[in-house]
Amino acid sequence: MEGDIAQLGQFIGAGLGAIGSGLAAIGVGNVAANYLAGALRNPSAAASQTATLFIGLAFAEALGIFSFLVALLLMFAV
């Protein structure tokens, strides 16, 4: 068991950053679920909204990617 307290902090921080990725997964699921719910209610309007769906997915996913990036930076760049 070598290593120092800074390394411990890095690994704990990276693990906490992974929580952010999981929360973004909830967001992405929320976007897709609401799209599907709306699409099943009114299938004729669904096709015109797929672009909006992907934009929403991208915005929700980007924040999860940010926390992934923070985890990567903690692991390899600090």
Place this chain on the structure above:
Amino acid sequence: MTPVNMGTTDVATEAHGEGTGLVFHPLDQFIVKPLFGEGPVHWYTITNATLWLALAALSIVLLFVVGSRGRAIVPSRSQSVGELFYGFIYKMVEDVTGHDGVKYFPYIMTIFLFIFFSNFLGLLPMSFSPTSHIATTAVLGFGVFIVVTLIGFVKNGIGFLGMFWLSDAPLALRPIIAIIEVISYFVRPVSHSIRLAGNITAGHAMIKVFAGFAAIAAVSPISVLAISAVYGLEVLVAAIQAYVFTILTCIYLKDALHPAH
């Protein structure tokens, strides 16, 4: 630990540590190294990034210049693929930005094709994906930001600043909203570029993590299945991220052409 330096080869090897089960590091695939011989990477050094950027450009030329050379009324197979891309992006630009955005279509088409082909070439085994580096995507993202801001000021003059001053909000709230709008405007290029690079990096690293588990005999069948599944997801992500980058470019362009919402 040593700081990440994009130019040197000891990025990931330092982080190995003793006792980790992985034979190779999941992030080794993103190391930029000289194509010929060893040594430091200067700005003029031909690296694996240069090679795969050039291959992306070459395959676009192959598809669109050589493939559509015949300009046939009844298109050949490669010309049909080219026309599909063209029609898809043209419709996207027209739908989002309106008729006056169509003259920026070549720029948006170029961005889409470059990202699309880089993403897909990066999915080949043993290859290198240039879009996994923030250096590549930041050039694209900040390029879009600068171009769109310039277009906004050239088209609308000082009225472009009206984008930050929402006239339908209560007067007391407008300065606060303006500050938030300005911040969100300047965060755009950052999130625009990090979204693409992060998605590609995360996906490729995930494939390599599962590949590391394949060395353990007990879990190797599950690991191979997982690699196949993740690879399928990555094919999807490669196309979706190219699409998302392009459509966000269109939306930013629409904001610049019609700033008054």
